[in-house]
Amino acid sequence: MTSIRERNKALILRAASEEFAEKGFAASKTSDIAERAGLPKPNVYYYFKSKENLYREVLDSIVEPLLQASEPFNQPGHPADVLRAYIRTKIRISREHACASKVFASEIMHGAPHLPPERAEQLNAQASHNAACIQRWIDQGLMAQVDPNHLLFSIWAATQTYADFDWQISTVTGKAHLEDADYDAAAETIIRLVIKGCDVQESAPSR
Template sequence: MSRIRQHNQHLILEAASAEFAAKGFDATQTRDIAARAGVPKANLYYYFHSKETLYAKVLLGFVEPLLEASAALRESDDPVTGLQAYIAARIRIAREHPHIAKVFSGELLLGGRQLPEECRDLLYAEAQRNVECLRSWIDRGLLAPVDPQHLMLFIWSATRTYTNLGWQMAHITGRQTPDDRDYQRAAQTITRLVLEGVVPDGGARTKGLMFAT
């Protein structure tokens, strides 16, 4: 791929992420994406052919960070280390990819009707591996006997708050958008809630943890 082509595609994807995040798929116009990207509208269709194709590409761009976050959960056999890394990684995604995160969350709220099949397959398989990891820790007595599926759902919902509840977050924090300190405190708070709820002596084990995101 030529450098110019790669650069233009990046500009279009970044602009599309912002437009889809602000307006949703149906209300977004390709002319607005092209204008935000600073490229002719014809270039958008040359690289992506349709708004649907471009939307799918935006969604696909969010899968890799999610898979990396899931891998962080299973890298250690210690649930404290794994859960801390997983929560920090998901908070980092919200901080580093705010537009794509919002687009992805919006798509899931609509039932994932336009989520590409390859996304579905990858995310389903990864979710099953994560639940089995939690179940293994539970069976070995490393975690409390909670439902691993609902524990995973709780972590997903808690870490997605900073994507979905921007208006409410602004009223709580007094800032229009969360800053780095907010994200760090979010990771710390969610980690403490999870570990103190499901890890034996979880409160004692969280006292010396570092919570960089």
């Protein structure tokens, strides 16, 4: 059963994600966050102490899902299956954590001044591990000779756009909000581009 404390913190965190995504860190006010959460302003300070701490909590709320998205790279698996799972999860994150994703993207574009160093190290270490996995698959003849880092950058850009540019996507598609089928189509399109474009083998090459 969710406690009142957990419920209130979740309400504030969600409201802060929306506020920071819309206005950025500097322009966001704790009073507006509290109003959006439907709670008194002192509650924000009671649970998070400061706007800076709350902003870091928003960043942390997206870092963990991003790290978990790479879980397929952390265990034995065929590259086609790993890449499919990774791309589908990244699309899901852009859908389920759209506001926090926007906040994270803005933070990175500004040089990550508020991202805790240990979190940056975790993200960089995971990215290096993922790139090493891709390079190993290339060396094994399981996919084409592509630059692993730039492949990852392309996947990040293609999946992240469904959070950062949701207004543009909705405008172009003529929909107020994207539906399950739209996100599924996005994932399958990106998967097809990566699997086919990088000539990822569906099974190990014969000797």
